[in-house]
Amino acid sequence: MSQAQTLAVEVIAIEQVTPLIKHFTLSAVDGAELPAFSGGSHIIVVLRGATRIYRNPYSLLSSPHSLGSYEIGVRRMEESRGGSHFLHDQVTVGSRLEIAHPVNLFPLAKTARKQVLIAGGIGITPFLAQLEDLHDGTAPYELHYSVRSPEHAAFLPRLREREGDRVRLYFDSESQAIDFDGLLANQPLGTHVYVCGPAGLINRVMTTAQRLGWPDSHLHSEQFTAPPTGDAFEVVLARAKLTVQVAPDRSLLESIEAAGVEVPYLCRGGVCGFCQTRVLEVDGELLHNDHFLSDAEKTKGKSIMPCVSRARCKNLVLDL
Ligand code: FES
Numbered sequence: 001m002s003q004a005q006t007l008a009v010e011v012i013a014i015e016q017v018t019p020l021i022k023h024f025t026l027s028a029v030d031g032a033e034l035p036a037f038s039g040g041s042h043i044i045v046v047l048r049g050a051t052r053i054y055r056n057p058y059s060l061l062s063s064p065h066s067l068g069s070y071e072i073g074v075r076r077m078e079e080s081r082g083g084s085h086f087l088h089d090q091v092t093v094g095s096r097l098e099i100a101h102p103v104n105l106f107p108l109a110k111t112a113r114k115q116v117l118i119a120g121g122i123g124i125t126p127f128l129a130q131l132e133d134l135h136d137g138t139a140p141y142e143l144h145y146s147v148r149s150p151e152h153a154a155f156l157p158r159l160r161e162r163e164g165d166r167v168r169l170y171f172d173s174e175s176q177a178i179d180f181d182g183l184l185a186n187q188p189l190g191t192h193v194y195v196c197g198p199a200g201l202i203n204r205v206m207t208t209a210q211r212l213g214w215p216d217s218h219l220h221s222e223q224f225t226a227p228p229t230g231d232a233f234e235v236v237l238a239r240a241k242l243t244v245q246v247a248p249d250r251s252l253l254e255s256i257e258a259a260g261v262e263v264p265y266l267c268r269g270g271v272c273g274f275c276q277t278r279v280l281e282v283d284g285e286l287l288h289n290d291h292f293l294s295d296a297e298k299t300k301g302k303s304i305m306p307c308v309s310r311a312r313c314k315n316l317v318l319d320l
Contacts, residue, residue, distance in 0.1 A: 006046055006098040007034070012069065014093055021122060021154045022088055025062075026070045029096060033067040039130030040106035040194075040222070043070065044268060046098040047086045052254070056083035057224050057269050059196075060102060061128035061155070070099070073154055075122040077226065082249070103266050106196070106222040108133060113190030115141040118178065118205055120197020121148070126222060127196065128155060131163060142166050144183065146201065149173035180208040194220045224269025225289055227251035230310045237261055237320040238280055252306035261320055263306060270308035277318050279304050284313025 013025040028034055037060055047054040062071035077084045091097070106126050108115060115134060117127045124145055134141045143163060147153045149171050159167050170176040184193065184205075193214070195205040202221045209219050235244050235252065237259070246255040253275060256263055266272040270290030279286065279302055288298040290305035297303060304311070304318070 006100055009097055009099055011091055011093055011095045011097065017154045018152045021073050021075050024072050024074060027068060034070055035101050036067060037064055037102035038104050038107055039064055039133040040108060040126045041102035041104040043102050044100040047083050049086055054083035054086055055268055057267055059126040061125040063132040064129055065132060073122060073125045105267060105272055106220060109192045112139050112192035114188055115139050116187060116191055116193045117141065117143045118193065118195040119145045120201040123197030124155060144168045144178055146170040146178055180204055184209050184212050192218045192220065196222045199223060224267060224271060225308045227308045228289055230287065231312060233311050233313065233316065236317045238317050239320055251308065252310055256306060256320065263320065265307055268307045270305055275305050275307045276303050277306055277320060278302065280319050281315060281317040282311060282313050283315040284311060286311050
């Protein structure tokens with residue numbers, strides 16, 4: 001993914017939908033239709049700050065049938081990778097941004113006999129677009145939406161209006177919790193389950209489904225990991241013959257890009273595997289934070305996903 005492939009968009013509406021979530025509507029600067037996408041797709045939003053460039057993934061929540069604009073929901077993160085604060089505090093109606101073409105790493109399975117969607121908090125966003133795809137009636141579906149309190153339930157009026165009783169709500173504030181065993185034990189053969197939200201929710205759904213004998217091919221999850229901060233370290237890019245400093249608040253990928261070296265990426269959240277980079281030398285510990293490499297690959301230490309992973313060492317040499 002290179003910057004040459006980005007699209008210029010303008011922010012045409014911003015709405016504060018919960019105390020922590022803002023809803024942004026973006027349209028092409030030239031007024032043209034935006035590229036087609038399917039429910040579950042995300043875009044990378046490029047934000048040019050005074051001293052750094054942020055590239056953050058956000059799920060598209062608008063209808064895939066309406067390409068005059070894209071909509072995203074942005075939660076202000078406490079431990080922000082930076083972009084969410086930038087979007088909340090500095091972007092206004094009329095601001096111009098760059099976005100990458102949509103990519104779908106969380107698509108609906110076309111062969112499913114039933115679709116069960118489970119969202120936690122801001123994890124509702126990819127489902128809003130998927131629900132539009134599900135309105136064609138090819139498979140029955142239901143949505144389970146777990147959130148802190150009614151005040152924090154983003155997009156609730158839209159869901160209630162469009163989905164009626166196909167949405168089940170669970171508010172922590174009212175001690176309501178999803179009965180994962182009951183939900184997953186009583187689905188017809190051929191059902192697919194999708195979960196998006198905090199790591200705890202995803203783990204709970206996955207471990208319950210696996211214990212109940214669900215095939216892995218029918219389980220789908222999406223969680224983009226924000227690049228964690230950490231100690232500063234140095235990396236040598238062998239082919240570029242460059243030594244790059246990685247600051248505590250920058251990801252390895254951002255630091256490499258800032259040095260003028262391009263690394264392919266799709267998600268920038270440790271999911272897609274596109275940024276996988278060969279480690280030629282390391283004299284310490286690789287801090288793997290991705291969901292892509294297997295445990296065995298992480299232990300071997302021959303690859304790293306620079307979008308989210310770091311190192312604690314004196315000497316790290318990458319095949320870049
Ligand atoms: S860009 Fe997707 S795993 Fe790094």
